[in-house]
Amino acid sequence: MARKLTFRQLQVLILAAWHDLSFKEIGAEAGMDQKLVSHYLRRGEVNGEVFQRLLRAMKCRPAAVRSVAACLEALEALEKAMDLSEEELSLIEEAALESSRLTREILSVAARRSRSGPMATGYPQTSGLFLARRRADELWSRLHGLNAEARLAVVQVAEEFQVWPLCERVCEESRRAASHQVEELEEATVLSRLAREIAHRVPGPEGWRNRLQGYAAAHEANALRVAGELKAAASAFAAAKRLWQSGADPAGILDPGRVLELEASLRRDLRRAARLRTGTGRRWLARTAPARVSVRTRRRDENSASASAQERMRREHLMARLFRALSGKTQKQFGKETGVHPNLVAQYELGQILPGPARLARLARGASLTVVDGDEILRLADVLRGAGRLGREEAEDLDDLGERLRALISRSRRRLLTLPLPESLPKPGDRVHAGELWRRLKELDGETRRVVVRVAEEFQDWALCEAVCEESTRAASRKVEEAAALAWLAREIADRVRGPEGWRSRMRGYAAAHEANVLRVSGELRAAEIAFEQATRLWLSGADPAGLLDPGRLPDLEASLRRDQRRFAEALTLLDAAMAVGRRPERVLTNKGFTLEVMGEYERAVETLLQAEPLLDREGEPRLWYHQRFNLAVNHCHLGRYAEAVELARQVRALATGLGDATFLIRVTWLEGRIAAGLGRPEEALRLLEEARRRFAAEKMSYDVALALLEEAVLLLAAGRTAEVKALARELTQVLESKGVHREALAALRLFQEAVEREEATAELARGVLRYLFRARHDQGLRFEPSTRQT
Secondary structure (H helix, E strand, C coil): CCCCCCHHHHHHHHHHHHCCCCHHHHHHHHCCCHHHHHHHHHCCCCCHHHHHHHHHHCCCCHHHHHHHHHHHHHHHHHHHCCCCCHHHHHHHHHHHHHHHHHHHHHHHHHHHHCCCCCCCCCCCCCCCHHHHHHHHHHHHHHHHCCCHHHHHHHHHHCHHHCCHHHHHHHHHHHHHHHHCHHHHHHHHHHHHHHHHHHHCCCCCCHHHHHHHHHHHHHHHHHHHHHCCCHHHHHHHHHHHHHHHHHCCCCCCCCCHHHHHHHHHHHHHHCCCHHHHHHCHHHHHHHCCCCCCCCHHHHHHCCCCCCHHHHHHHHHHHHHHHHHHHHHCCCHHHHHHHHCCCHHHHHHHHHCCCCCCHHHHHHHHHHCCCCHHHHHHHHHHHHHHHCCCCCCHHHHHHHHHHHHHHHHHHHHHHHHHHHCCCCCCCCCHHHHHHHHHHHHHHHCCCHHHHHHHHHHCHHHCCHHHHHHHHHHHHHHHCCCHHHHHHHHHHHHHHHCCCCCCHHHHHHHHHHHHHHHHHHHHHCCCHHHHHHHHHHHHHHHHHCCCCCCCCCCCHHHHHHHHHHHHCCCHHHHHHHHHHHHHHCCCHHHHHHHHHHHHHHCCCHHHHHHHHHHHHHHCCCCCCHHHHHHHHHHHHHHHHHCCCHHHHHHHHHHHHHHHHHHCCHHHHHHHHHHHHHHHHHCCCHHHHHHHHHHHHHHHHHCCCHHHHHHHHHHHHHHHHHCCCHHHHHHHHHCHHHHHCCCCCCHHHHHHHHHHHHHHHCCCCCHHHHHHHHHHHHHHCCCCCCCCCCCCCCC
16 A cells, blocks of 8 residues: 655645746755655655755745645545535635635735835725734834934825824824923924924825824824913814814814814813813814714604615714723723723713724724724624524534634734835846935934934835945045945845845945945045955855946946055056946046056056046036046146146036035136146246145045145246245145145155245155145055155
8 A cells, every 4th residue: 555645745835836846946946866756755754854854955935834724634534524424615715715715815915015005195095994003003113213313204104104103102292292381392293293394295186185184183183282381282172173174084084083083182271171061162163074964864864865874874873882882981981991092982981072093993992902803892792683594502612613704813913014025136127216215314413314214114115225335435535434434324224125135245246345435535444455355255255137237336436445555457457348348438437547646557548438438427427427527627727738628627616516515616616727828928827726625624634635735846946935935834744634644645745845835845856745745645555755756
């Protein structure tokens, strides 16, 4: 007799057949011999470790494994049900299959609704309220631990927090804090203002937005009341009422009883309780609370078209009665425990006012239940009342089955809400929204930006990380502190990007390379080298199937490090590699041209920069265009081709003016001074160089100050104006005391200053120091030899 296969063996065999995989293919993926796989699945035992190994080899989804298990369990149940006929079994399995289909459909819809989708533009509806409010709970949990300024910043820039359920939840938190009087009064005020901020940003029809803003304003007025500012509170409540009255809430989402309760507290504090008891203080609310109906009206309309609506209202009244009854407390005790005024509890139970969703949820918590639980209890009562045709035992069985199934689906829906957002593969279209995300972040300070990224999922976006990395490289040549802050922000985003682990590793490597670049620009070359090694490991361990990130970016950035380390051969090799695999040859060529300039190979630098020229997009990348034009002009000056540099200088000035970049404009002024000197216009050159020097000094760009100063000294010494050179040399003191010039360059400047003081300085010495400074800027180990011409 053939040996019966085990449950695990059957699962693997069915899944292998479904995926059309042979034992050989499974073994190759699992690192097993084909015969060993066959042995496990035909004759041997499959323990837990082997089972998981085989499933991983087939790349089986956990849900598929459970589906096969359900199929096998159904077959097993058929074998055990020997006392049932074939017709009975067929009917049972048909019902079980249909029940499974319905459950899958219900939970699939719930899963999709549990995600943060696009914001609604119409009036909110009652469907999906439970999920919307659970989502608000999750959003509040992310905001809760932040300080007031950070919460406000998140709400102002993150659209996922600009939703009405969160506004409602924050209003509730404000009311709770206000109920503690002095202890949490400040928090109540802060929260009410946060709610107002959310309300002003919630999308939708104007009527709905006015209603929500009125609701939030009422809570702000309540905070003023608790603070004892009654006059201000009365004024704020009047404004809240005007907003509420001018708004609309067709589905009755917001609880009108809450606004009434808050106004009642204000009237009480203003000693106007009499007016509230007569009802005159409620007339404005009556026009906007269609759920408040009298018993007489219900009886009159019993046979009208609105009878079904009245039935729905009575159901919530019944729930209010049910929750208090199950609590075993009086209306006064129950009201005190739930934070609902006892008079309102009485009106709910009498059917005079409809309890809103938030208030009903509080009543449910008073009975240690949820609104869903209360609805299930009432449904069960309806079934029991209508079960007359069934025997008592059969009715109880059906009721029990229904209750268990509803409880199962309810639990599953709640678990869906706790799951993280599903991983999604990145795509080029994601870049479209990145610019808008950066625009919202840009005006915030560095710490607030990072807070927003940590709590707002919409900012945990790979395309935003890429854009921030680009901003970091742009800032690196001008403001290292800003570049560092942007690189840290990119890392924060990369650490939170969703998707497959391989993609996340690739993204972290990309961001880490930009952190390493900031270290390089800061002069921390050894730390930058270590950081680049870590970035490369992350990059190589990752994957980018869609080819979204530029593979030439890392070797391009690392080449800049090798250049600063004077490892020029390695730098050029890396740049060639970047050209071979990268998507931005114009950027690589511009970098290569600058590397050749640092090497002193000005002719090759000009050739390389000219190769980049036809590839550049002046409109799309004006900054890169500026760098190519500027560097080309500088190299022409090094070669003494000042006439060729004139037109380039005109172009870069126009570019810098269009970009509005102050640093670029200062450098252009310095360049124009050099060109004027080379063309034999010393007075114009001195004027331009002095202007550039003053502005460099204002920006604390000490090395550039020294370059401009030496350019001036060359001209003055050549003209024999030594007295002016002495005055100029005294300004070197500030440069010598700065932290922007490295040790060897400081030594050369001191030597020149001393020569001026001894009246031994010559134009040739000034030129020698100037040539040295150009080379030493990117070679901090290069020493100045006054007796040797610096080349």
